[in-house]
Amino acid sequence: MKRLLIVILIAAGLWSGYWFVGAQRVKSGFADWFEARRGEAWAAEYSALSVQGFPNRFDTTFTDLELADPATGWAWQVPFFQILALSYQPNHVIAIWPDQQLVATPTDKYDISSAKMQASVVTGKNSNQALDRANLVADSLQITRRDHDATTMTALHLAVRRDEVQTGLYRFALTADDLAPSSAFRKLVDRSDRLPRTLSAFSADMQVSFDRPWDLSAVENSRPQPRRIDVTLAEAKWGDLELALAGELEIDDRGRPKGRLTVKARNWREILQIAVSSETISQGFADQLESGLAMISGLAGNPKTLDIPLDFRRDLVFLGPLPIGPAPLLRLR
Secondary structure, eight states: OHHHHHHHHHHHHHHHHHHHHHHHHHHHHHHHHHHHHHHTTOEEEOSEEEEEOTTTEEEEEEEEEEEEETTTTEEEEEEEEEEEEETTEEEEEEEEOOSEEEEEOSSOEEEEEOSEEEEEEEEOSSTTOOEEEEEEEEEEEEEEETTSOEEEEEEEEEEEEEOSSSTTEEEEEEEEETOBOOHHHHHHHOTTOOSOSSOSEEEEEEEEEESSOOSHHHHHTOOOOEEEEEEEEEEEEETTEEEEEEEEEEEOTTSOEEEEEEEEEESHHHHHHHHHHTTSSOHHHHHHHHHHHHHHHHHHTOTTEEEEEEEEETTEEEETTEEEEEOOOOOOO
């Protein structure tokens, strides 16, 4: 019995030593990372950094955290942020956000509030810590652009998984429950106020191939750039309006897409009238479109549903043989 007690005490002492050494390494590793960002002219500050969780966890808490990259114009401010990890599995962490945060982009600033926002994140075990998979959940999410009211949803779910063979290929699955667009967006697309406050469905399932995996260099240096997008299905239902999207795009080094996306529109005549009400198109043009689209939908066998191919080529978007606008630039800053 005495020998067993001695063994237990020695094991406990060794484990305690491992935890305290590991906690110090975690803390100094984060501190060094912030110092390196300051050396690159970032704003990288916090008022306190602590590591707790003895004996089985390394729970890191940042207080009054601020990160800003002047080269890209992105910034993030939170009163606290937590990264929780098991001491024997440090590449699998739980990230916890506060109920209020500020995100600034190159074009605007957004206040984000939620009842809960957290993610389970698994990275590779090498020094670059490439993202392998992640699951993010946010409840009662509100995203408010400065001087505008909020876009809200009761829940947001995002799942990301990296392909085991193609290291830059990720699958994304997104759903937003009870998505309610801001009044500014509603006025843009629905000036006659014909649509309900919330969408009954909003989801997307797609694969995106990037030129390299998402790892620490994506934050420290530059973002991986998309090279191919395969949309299995993206779907939105708003009142009587239903839109579904599927297709494939190849993206060149400039960020210009090439390929085809097919849009399935149900109750498309109502969509045309909303476009007229929002002054996106004129009534005369809508009448011409309706005549042509009615013929197409009739040939397809369902006069209420349209399958519309959108072709991306020569830096333009084509509806059949007609160019309808410039292709979007798909580059991440």
